[in-house]
Amino acid sequence: MPNAGSFRENWLRPFFFYGNNWLSLIGGAITTASAMVLAAFWVISVFGHGGSSNPYLGILFDLLLPGVFVLGLVLILVGILIRRSYLLATDQVPSFFPEVSLQDPAFRHGLEIVAVATIVNFIIVGVGCYRGVAYMDTVSFCGQTCHVMAPENAAYHVSSHSGVACTECHVAPGAAGYVHAKVNGTKQLFMVVVDHYPKPIMADSKVPAASATCLHCHNAHIDLGDKLLIHKAYADDSSNTQTTSLTLLHVGGQDVLGHLSGIHGAHMGRIEYMATDSANQTIPWVRKTNSDGSTTDFVAAGAALPSSAKPHVMDCIDCHNRAAHSFDTAQGALDRMMAQGSPSASLPFLHKEALTLLNAKYDSQTDAKTRISSGLITFYRSQYPSVWDTHRAQVEGSAAALVKIYSTNVFPSMKVTWGTHPNNIGHNDSPGCFRCHDGSHTSKTGQTITNDCSTCHNLVVSNEPHPKLLADLGMR
Ligand code: HEC
Numbered sequence: 145m146p147n148a149g150s151f152r153e154n155w156l157r158p159f160f161f162y163g164n165n166w167l168s169l170i171g172g173a174i175t176t177a178s179a180m181v182l183a184a185f186w187v188i189s190v191f192g193h194g195g196s197s198n199p200y201l202g203i204l205f206d207l208l209l210p211g212v213f214v215l216g217l218v219l220i221l222v223g224i225l226i227r228r229s230y231l232l233a234t235d236q237v238p239s240f241f242p243e244v245s246l247q248d249p250a251f252r253h254g255l256e257i258v259a260v261a262t263i264v265n266f267i268i269v270g271v272g273c274y275r276g277v278a279y280m281d282t283v284s285f286c287g288q289t290c291h292v293m294a295p296e297n298a299a300y301h302v303s304s305h306s307g308v309a310c311t312e313c314h315v316a317p318g319a320a321g322y323v324h325a326k327v328n329g330t331k332q333l334f335m336v337v338v339d340h341y342p343k344p345i346m347a348d349s350k351v352p353a354a355s356a357t358c359l360h361c362h363n364a365h366i367d368l369g370d371k372l373l374i375h376k377a378y379a380d381d382s383s384n385t386q387t388t389s390l391t392l393l394h395v396g397g398q399d400v401l402g403h404l405s406g407i408h409g410a411h412m413g414r415i416e417y418m419a420t421d422s423a424n425q426t427i428p429w430v431r432k433t434n435s436d437g438s439t440t441d442f443v444a445a446g447a448a449l450p451s452s453a454k455p456h457v458m459d460c461i462d463c464h465n466r467a468a469h470s471f472d473t474a475q476g477a478l479d480r481m482m483a484q485g486s487p488s489a490s491l492p493f494l495h496k497e498a499l500t501l502l503n504a505k506y507d508s509q510t511d512a513k514t515r516i517s518s519g520l521i522t523f524y525r526s527q528y529p530s531v532w533d534t535h536r537a538q539v540e541g542s543a544a545a546l547v548k549i550y551s552t553n554v555f556p557s558m559k560v561t562w563g564t565h566p567n568n569i570g571h572n573d574s575p576g577c578f579r580c581h582d583g584s585h586t587s588k589t590g591q592t593i594t595n596d597c598s599t600c601h602n603l604v605v606s607n608e609p610h611p612k613l614l615a616d617l618g619m620r
């Protein structure tokens with residue numbers, strides 16, 4: 145085989161001859177060591193554990209480590225080129241390259257250097273990656289390290305799902321979901337590294353379908369019956385007059401005989417829609433599949449859909465879009481915290497003053513922290529000195545509570561402010577149910593998607609100071 149011979153003589157021998165320099169040898173060791181770590185990671189993920197589902201591992205194993213691998217190759221090449229041009233310039237190129245053989249002391253010496261350096265590099269890279277994997281798998285990595293996730297992370301920790309890992313809802317199970325999330329995660333991290341990402345970050349329907357996430361833990365086929373919402377609100381008067389509303393929501397679902405009822409039962413797998421925006425806030429086209437298999441289309445007057453719009457089967461996330469990170473309105477958050485005792489409803493005009501402070505514009509959370517605190521304290525010190533003298537701790541505690549409300553809902557650095565992430569449950573603060581139930585979605589036969597208040601709830605008590613019903617129920 146003359147070709148093989150000439151390959152050996154014209155390429156292999158010169159490669160090893162020129163390659164026998166420090167730079168190329170270290171390069172060789174770096175390449176081998178990173179290849180070994182990559183191979184070890186692949187073996188571990190194929191055989192189960194260590195195959196973490198964290199999408200951000202992509203940054204380590206898809207970008208960083210292959211980068212190190214390529215760096216090693218580049219070093220080999222650069223070393224060869226430098227040595228070659230040096231030998232050429234000093235006229236030291238041998239007329240004929242030595243055999244590649246273990247008998248050759250120079251070749252053996254080079255091999256020893258590569259072997260030792262590979263072991264050292266393998267330990268360094270391996271330990272580095274092991275620690276990286278362990279670290280990236282923590283919720284703190286997903287939520288905190290990556291400062292762009294600060295809003296979702298803060299809301300997550302006060303939600304019912306604070307014990308559910310981010311990846312449970314954001315990564316679909318199985319290989320496809322894993323690869324998808326990995327590619328996406330790597331892309332997103334890269335965008336963060338080069339500081340080129342959208343602010344605010346919107347979901348844009350990139351969350352896997354509920355069947356792949358929510359339904360692993362929740363049973364869609366149960367009847368939740370009615371749910372009583374108790375909502376306390378405060379007026380802007382000097383005594384922050386408290387009123388209570390009681391709303392009986394007909395949540396329903398599917399009973400053991402398969403009957404569908406209420407809010408849950410009405411939509412289950414039977415409603416499709418198309419939206420004009422990526423956040424699904426404007427929905428001009430809705431289709432219902434009736435029990436006999438026929439369909440009814442409801443269209444909003446003057447609807448115009450982009451040609452790219454595709455029907456989407458409604459699932460849990462279309463209503464519970466803020467299940468793990470719900471951002472409140474200023475008023476909603478304030479009322480809820482006041483009902484819990486702090487900010488204190490016993491301070492004159494607290495509700496009015498607090499709302500003004502919460503709704504003001506601040507440059508950063510640090511700015512908000514100082515100015516909300518000092519704003520409230522200054523208000524009582526100057527307008528109600530006697531209150532300040534006697535209730536100082538309450539004023540300071542209320543200021544701290546206001547800062548807490550602000551800092552879990554508004555993130556100036558990420559352009560997340562009141563109302564940026566609308567909650568689709570309800571219809572008072574954002575369109576929510578009324579994206580379809582606004583009474584203007586009509587079928588060809590003149591049917592409309594209902595807007596009748598009592599189909600969804602009974603407004604049992606509406607803003608009463610002391611509802612008798614609450615006392616009857618034994619509630620305070
Ligand atoms: C219980 C399920 C669940 C968990 C747990 C969860 N998320 Fe989400 N996440 C969602 C849903 C649902 C959306 C919104 C989907 C939509 O509006 O289309 C979302 C949206 C987001 C968005 C897009 C921006 C936004 O606010 O809409 C980010 C970023 C995000 N989540 C980060 C996180 C992080 C970080 C964690 C862990 C600290 C986490 N999520 C945990 C379900 C979850």
Ligand code: HEC
Pocket residue numbers: 303304305308312313354357358359360361362460461464467
């Ligand atoms: C890993 C399991 C798990 C997953 C996945 C999960 N949940 Fe939950 N969810 C829970 C648990 C547990 C609770 C009850 C928490 C409590 O009451 O303290 C809960 C509570 C809820 C509640 C009632 C409390 C509230 O916040 O209103 C809703 C609604 C809900 N989940 C919807 C969802 C939706 C929608 C998804 C998918 C985006 C989802 N869940 C995914 C475990 C899960």
Ligand code: HEC
Pocket residue numbers: 354358359362363364368371373393395407408411458459460461462463464569570
């Ligand atoms: C048409 C909108 C809609 C859809 C779709 C929907 N829900 Fe709900 N769900 C609601 C409303 C409204 C409530 C009551 C609101 C509240 O608790 O404040 C509720 C309440 C709940 C609760 C809390 C019940 C309680 O006692 O606190 C859970 C859990 C829940 N839903 C899970 C799901 C799951 C899982 C799915 C998907 C199979 C789903 N929901 C689909 C509207 C919806």
Ligand code: HEC
Pocket residue numbers: 406407410411415416417427430431432442458462463568569570576577578579580581591592593594599600
């Ligand atoms: C994507 C559109 C859409 C959204 C959003 C939506 N619905 Fe519906 N809903 C429908 C359609 C379509 C029907 C069936 C109408 C019919 O049969 O006349 C329906 C039916 C219902 C029914 C049964 C009505 C009846 O006459 O029996 C209830 C209750 C209901 N929805 C509650 C809600 C609640 C609560 C929300 C918000 C949390 C909500 N829906 C959000 C489309 C929607």
Ligand code: HEC
Pocket residue numbers: 373374375389390391393569570571572577578581594595596597598599600601603
């Ligand atoms: C398609 C279903 C639907 C229809 C129709 C509907 N609502 Fe609602 N409404 C809801 C849901 C769901 C909530 C609860 C949101 C939540 O969990 O905070 C709500 C909450 C409310 C609240 C706030 C209750 C509180 O104290 O927090 C008021 C007030 C209200 N609705 C009034 C009305 C009136 C008046 C009508 C009739 C014009 C109406 N709604 C029609 C679904 C509906």
